[in-house]
Amino acid sequence: MELHNLKPAEGATHRQKRIGRGQGSGRGGTSTRGHKGAKSRSGWSKKRNFEGGQMPLQQRLPKRGFKNPNRVEFVTFNVATLVEISDKYGMTDISTASLYENRIIKKTDKVKILGNGDLSKKVNVSVQAVSASAKAKIEAQGGSVTLVK
Numbered sequence: 087m088e089l090h091n092l093k094p095a096e097g098a099t100h101r102q103k104r105i106g107r108g109q110g111s112g113r114g115g116t117s118t119r120g121h122k123g124a125k126s127r128s129g130w131s132k133k134r135n136f137e138g139g140q141m142p143l144q145q146r147l148p149k150r151g152f153k154n155p156n157r158v159e160f161v162t163f164n165v166a167t168l169v170e171i172s173d174k175y176g177m178t179d180i181s182t183a184s185l186y187e188n189r190i191i192k193k194t195d196k197v198k199i200l201g202n203g204d205l206s207k208k209v210n211v212s213v214q215a216v217s218a219s220a221k222a223k224i225e226a227q228g229g230s231v232t233l234v235k
Contacts, residue, residue, distance in 0.1 A: 160215060161195045165223050166203020168211070181212040182234070199224075199231075 106117040119126040135142045163171070168180060175188050185191045199211060201219030205227050212232035216224075221231050 158196060160198035161191050162198050162200050164200050164202040165205045165220050168199065168209050168224075169203075169206055172207065172209055178208065179210045179212070182214070205229075 103113065103118075104111055105113050108114045116126065124130045135144055137143070171180060171185075171188075171190065172178060175184075177184055177188075182191065182195070182197050185197065186193055186195075191197060196215070197213040198215035198217070199213055199220045200217050201221075201223055205223045208228045209224060210230045210232075211224060212234050214234060216231050216233065224231050
């Protein structure tokens with residue numbers, strides 16, 4: 087057996103239907119498309135979500151809620167997480183730039199520090215937002231909090 091000898095198994099292939107090649111082919115006339123209607127015409131394709139003319143499910147369901155286009159989304163870190171980050175990466179000054187350099191956040195992310203957990207060492211933080219309890223815990227350890235835009 088060599089490459090030029092290879093053939094598909096018996097019955098594995100079928101002859102291509104030659105549609106629209108005259109009456110003698112057995113598939114002339116309407117070319118297996120039936121009579122009239124959109125499906126018989128060239129260029130027809132079933133559109134996404136088309137349900138045979140009935141109102142599509144997507145349009146039957148009610149619209150709910152409100153998406154505020156001006157909402158500011160923050161990536162949140164707890165005070166306990168700041169300790170883990172400073173231990174793992176050896177940082178005492180935690181900023182959005184240093185978090186981005188260590189691939190903890192994306193470049194466009196805004197950071198907010200929350201007050202869950204305990205702080206065991208001095209950490210200087212410069213981020214977009216800080217909760218009151220987190221600020222109190224950071225300053226109690228001798229650290230500083232700077233808000234940036």
